[in-house]
Amino acid sequence: xxxxxxxxxxxxxxxxxxxxxxxxxxxxxxxxxxxxxxxxxxxxxxxxxxxxxxxxxxxxxxxxxxxxxxxxxxxxxxxxxxxxxxxxxxxxxxxxxxxxxxxxxxxxxxxxxxxxxxxxxxxxxxxxxxxxxxxxxxxxxxxxxxxxxxxxxxxxxxxxxxxxxxxxxxxxxxxxxxxxxxxxxxxxxxxxxxxxxxxxxxx
Amino acid sequence: xxxxxxxxxxxxxxxxxxxxxxxxxxxxxxxxxxxxxxxxxxxxxxxxxxxxxxxxxxxxxxxxxxxxxxxxxxxxxxxxxxxxxxxxxxxxxxxxxxxxxxxxxxxxxxxxxxxxxxxxxxxxxxxxxxxxxxxxxxxxxxxxxxxxxxxxxxxxxxxxxxxxxxxxxxxxxxxxxxxxxxxxxxxxxxxxxxxxxxxxxxxxxxxxxxxxxxxxxxxxxxxxxxx
Numbered sequence: 001x002x003x004x005x006x007x008x009x010x011x012x013x014x015x016x017x018x019x020x021x022x023x024x025x026x027x028x029x030x031x032x033x034x035x036x037x038x039x040x041x042x043x044x045x046x047x048x049x050x051x052x053x054x055x056x057x058x059x060x061x062x063x064x065x066x067x068x069x070x071x072x073x074x075x076x077x078x079x080x081x082x083x084x085x086x087x088x089x090x091x092x093x094x095x096x097x098x099x100x101x102x103x104x105x106x107x108x109x110x111x112x113x114x115x116x117x118x119x120x121x122x123x124x125x126x127x128x129x130x131x132x133x134x135x136x137x138x139x140x141x142x143x144x145x146x147x148x149x150x151x152x153x154x155x156x157x158x159x160x161x162x163x164x165x166x167x168x169x170x171x172x173x174x175x176x177x178x179x180x181x182x183x184x185x186x187x188x189x190x191x192x193x194x195x196x197x198x199x200x201x202x203x
Numbered sequence: 204x205x206x207x208x209x210x211x212x213x214x215x216x217x218x219x220x221x222x223x224x225x226x227x228x229x230x231x232x233x234x235x236x237x238x239x240x241x242x243x244x245x246x247x248x249x250x251x252x253x254x255x256x257x258x259x260x261x262x263x264x265x266x267x268x269x270x271x272x273x274x275x276x277x278x279x280x281x282x283x284x285x286x287x288x289x290x291x292x293x294x295x296x297x298x299x300x301x302x303x304x305x306x307x308x309x310x311x312x313x314x315x316x317x318x319x320x321x322x323x324x325x326x327x328x329x330x331x332x333x334x335x336x337x338x339x340x341x342x343x344x345x346x347x348x349x350x351x352x353x354x355x356x357x358x359x360x361x362x363x364x365x366x367x368x369x370x371x372x373x374x375x376x377x378x379x380x381x382x383x384x385x386x387x388x389x390x391x392x393x394x395x396x397x398x399x400x401x402x403x404x405x406x407x408x409x410x411x412x413x414x415x416x417x418x419x420x421x422x423x424x425x426x427x428x429x430x
Contacts (some may be wrong), residue, residue: 027307031242056334060341065371068423069416098309107324172348189368192413 005043006083006115007060008032008135010163012049014170017136018179018201019051020087020119028054028184029100031107032083032115033074044082044113045162048074050196051184058099066185066196067079073197082111085137087119094120096140101148106140116140116148117159128171133159136170175193204239212236227257234266243270261291268300277308295321302334307380311342329361329369338374347381356397364404373401378390378427 016030030051037043050070053062066194068151071081084107086100093109114157117146123136139159140150151157161167181201204212216236219229230253239248247270252264264287271280284301291297302317318335325331336354339347355372362369377398402424409417 056303056306056337057320058309058311059337059342061337061372062368064375065423068426069419072419072426080223090273090275097307102309136377161267192367192409192416193412195415 001040003042004113004141006046006139006157006159007043007162008046008117008159008166009048010161010166010169012046013135013161013166014173015051015182016049016085016117017119017124017170018086018182019054019184021055021124021174022179022182023054025089026054027057027089028052028087029057029103029107030085030184031070031081032085032117033070033079034082035079044115044117045084047079049085051182051198053186054169054184057185062185062189063103065189081107082113083107083115083117085117085119087121091121094118094138096148104140104142104148105146112142114142115159127167128175130194133164133167135159135166150199154160168178204235205266206370207239209236209239212239214342223406227253227260231262231266234263238266238270238273243274246270259290261266261287261294264291265297272304277304292320293324293326304337306338311338322337327361329358329366332358332361333366333369333372340376340379343379345380348376348379348383352380352397359401367405367408370405370408374398374405374424402428416426 012032012034019030020028028051030049031050032044032046033050037045037142038106050066051159052066056062067081074080076144084100084103086096088095088097100116100118103114104114117135117137118140120136120138123132123134126132126135137159140148141151141157143149151159177202181196181198183196183198185196187194212232213236216229218234219226219232223229230249232252234249237243237249244405247267250263250267250270254260254267257263259356261384264283268280268283268287271277271283281301281304284297284304288294288297288301298317298321302314305311305314305317307361317333318331318338321328321331327329334349336358339351339354352373355369355376357365358369359373364370377395405420406417407423409420
């Protein structure tokens, strides 16, 4: 895997963190939508995200339905599934579990540069106090032997937010409890009038 | 304690201790305070000593499981929860918790067993039928998926046709069975009516409550039919 840069759009970033924040005591996950940058094929643009589930992450049926509908919707915009987001149940758990790896592996079949992002709760907690602009997530990439490896700050691959002030906006939303408005696919399946595209979240 | 005001909690417990010096409920609260502070070993000791005097207190047993889970020690949590259920086999919440731990560890066969216990004891709770069907589908294989379809159907029955996940489940099962049995000579061909009915119910519901997503739904259902 070459030196890839993953550019995470502010909205995609914030949606996922808000979902994790909404379901503090559960593991949550989501998918990343995007494409390889047409100007530079060493950059993967993550344009959007869809928060998926906050319960029974390890069960297939809901995942399959969600991926069918999400892919269908975004392919019309020229975007595909380029990665996966996961937040563990426990605060200090920074281990990528088998569910995350399996889903990551599945996405790799269609998009080999698939990124897996894991929420870093400690970084998230420190957000309002610091001026750190880096995303509060860890980046995992699959290496040549198909193992998921954490990308360090010295590594070749990089994860950054497209908009430098994303963390400031995120802090704002968290303190104004915006996370209450986030809808994930689980919510949609419980009540289909809830829209997993979250069209009005950032208005 | 739920609000992380541990000092306030400590004061409250002190007052309670003065009023009710030998109370095991206060003892439990002390244990929970230790848990909230992350002092796992001390909390465990507190519960173990309380259990010596009250070996049949379900809450104490479950707090010990909670400690194991909070530390990420799933094998121990599973072991203790199983032991607990040997005595308290009617504790539905415990069965559910065990099932969810198994699912999170991708131990689907064991999760299925838990849901079977729940369905046996509470056959009219649609939640268990739905979860069981989900686990069966995830396990895969024609037999499991055929069984999953039956439990999605029973969920629909128990919920008056209103459960979206179960309706989708029927469509997924039908599609999976068709794929798995392609080229096989099936004497009793799976009747397509159930899938069509489920699809129609979904379309009707989406038309009414989520019209913006109707096109997506229709195309998703089409891709399930043809796959």
